[in-house]
Amino acid sequence: MRGEKTERPASRADIEVRFLRDWGFELPDSIFRFWEFLSSLAPAEHQALRDLDVSPAGIIDLFADTGLQPRQGIDVRVHGRYYRDPPEFLTFMHGGSDGLHHGLWFDDGRTCRGVASYYNNDGGGIDTTSGTPLEALRAILERCWRDLDDDVQDEEVSARRSRLSLLRDALTVVETGDRPEVGIAYSTAYDTITPAVDFARITTLDGAGALVAGETALDRPAHGQADEYKFATYMYALFQDPAALQACVEEARRRCSAGAPAEALVLGRDLHWASGGDPARETLANELLVMAYRALNRPSLAEMAGAHHRHRSLPRVDVLEKT
Known part of the structure; x- marks a missing residue:
């Protein structure tokens, strides 16, 4: 073991059972x-994580203690869940500012x-570039390394580079060891790639695409084919027109009842992403999402959507506590 653990982690089997049962x-x-x-890191490497403003969060809290329970009256599935997180999203790490x-x-x-990943307090959509959590961490590390090139090269910067090097060395033993690039070279090669067109998914406002087949009312293109600016401009204008929006929702309901849930799913995801604190949009988003997920035989996502809808006004995302 390279560093001391502050807590004894639960067994993998216990963690798997908890998530399959509750999520x-x-x-x-x-x-x-x-x-x-994370459990193996030495103190200098933990400091490197702090330098990156990175910390485990959300579901990782249960890896240390599978017995944690939510505060009374709150569904455990909303732990770590931010306002705009789609039901498909399960937080495991905070990654920096905004x-x-x-x-x-x-x-x-x-x-x-x-x-x-996405910036909850900033613009932009959901990025699905990283394949694994450690790949995501490596991308953050190399962005920070790149930014340090622009800083005055003093003792503090040198010390941060040294700690980041230690963290990179530890990480590449486990994953991404076949990627020798660092800093801007790494970001260019692996972190700024334009995603390929994904014909299994349909364009959504959040930028992640929806896994569904079938026709949509707007004849939406496959994920990665849309002009994102034009699409977003159209959808946000639509959401400001109550009559037009209601007509779209009714069409999504009709299609889903007829066995074609694609429109309900994509419109539900769009409304969820763009709810903006509007109770009417929140309610419509939840209705369409639950309807679509049930039609697609995705009951866990339907339950997640319902739980999030009930708790979208929580003042903070941490809801677990020791019993």
Whole structure:
């Protein structure tokens, strides 16, 4: 062991049982590698994480203690859940300023597709570039390394570089060891890639796409094919027109009742992302999402959507406490 642990972690089996029971999701091997990596770090490497403004969060709290329970009256599934998080998003790490956070992405309602991230307090959509939690951490590390190139090279910067080097060395033993690039070279090669068009998913306002097949009312293109600015401009204008929006919702309901849930899913995701504190949009988003997920046989996502809707006004995202 390279560093001392402050707590004895729960067994993998206990963690898997808890998540399958309460969330209905199968956790990937990659999140256990992430937890084991964090648990092995020496003090200098932990300081490097603090230098990055990175910390484990959300579901990782249960890895240290699977017995944690939510405060009375609050659904455990909203722990670590930010206002705009789609039901598919399960937070495991805070990643820096402006509310950047990362989550496992479960868009089939059971298994993890990869890692998603976005800035909760800033603009921009959801990034699904990283495949694993450690890959996401490596990307953050190299962005910081790149930014240090622009700083005055003094003793403090040198010390930060030294700690980041130690963290990189430890990380690349576990993952991304086949990527020798650092700093801007790493970001250019792996972190700023334009995602390929994904024909299994349909364009959504949040930028992540929805895993669903079928026609939509706007004949939306596959994920990655849309002009994002034009699409967002159109959708936000639509949401400001109550009559037009109601007509769209009714069409989504009609299609879903007829066995075609694509429109309900994409419109529900759009309304969820753009709710902006509007109770009417929140209610419509929840209705459409629950309807679509049930039609697609994704009951865990339907339950997640309902739990989030009930608790979207919580003042903070941490809801677990020791019993």
